[in-house]
Amino acid sequence: KAGVTQTPRYLIKTRGQQVTLSCSPISGHRSVSWYQQTPGQGLQFLFEYFSETQRNKGNFPGRFSGRQFSNSRSEMNVSTLELGDSALYLCASSRNRGGLSNTEAFFGQGTRLTVV
Amino acid sequence: TQLLEQSPQFLSIQEGENLTVYCNSSSVFSSLQWYRQEPGEGPVLLVTVVTGGEVKKLKRLTFQFGDARKDSSLHITAAQPGDTGLYLCAGAEGNNFNKFYFGSGTKLNVKP
16 A cells, blocks of 8 residues: 655755645545644644645745645645745545544655755 | 744754654644654654653654644654654644644754
């Protein structure tokens, strides 16, 4: 069974540019969450999508957005990149059919974004 | 401000030693998970605990969820170099099982 796949693995962008990251969840998983990981702040929740709808949102500016497609694949976009956006962006998928046994989140390897 | 505080932040021990990592919060969590993350990789789920007072064992790892579901501990017996990594706890509040708050992590180094 394939795991969570994130592309690309590494990305270098210039300040002011925009970037789109992609996440393919585990087959059968309908919930996709995005996290930002930095040495200073640790892992911080960005947003979560379920059945193409944003269900939860963290405390990030509007430059961070996302979407989910009918096949549960998800993309996140960051516009007007800042140096501080350099981070490892992680995507996690889960079944979320209800019930605690279905709440485990499985993470991808992440996309390492460097803004110069 | 971190909702979940982990301690210690760093731990360097010799192979064969025992250790305990703590995850504390003032909030009640409906479930709590422990992950291990290696450099350049995503976190890998180790265990989920959901019941106050619950104890789960995974080979040399023992996980405990506090009675009040506000804290948890991870105990490793006879640590091995393969246990080296960043250990993260993550809690889900209330019925929102898809928004996890992560602790700051404990970076463990086990020296051979």
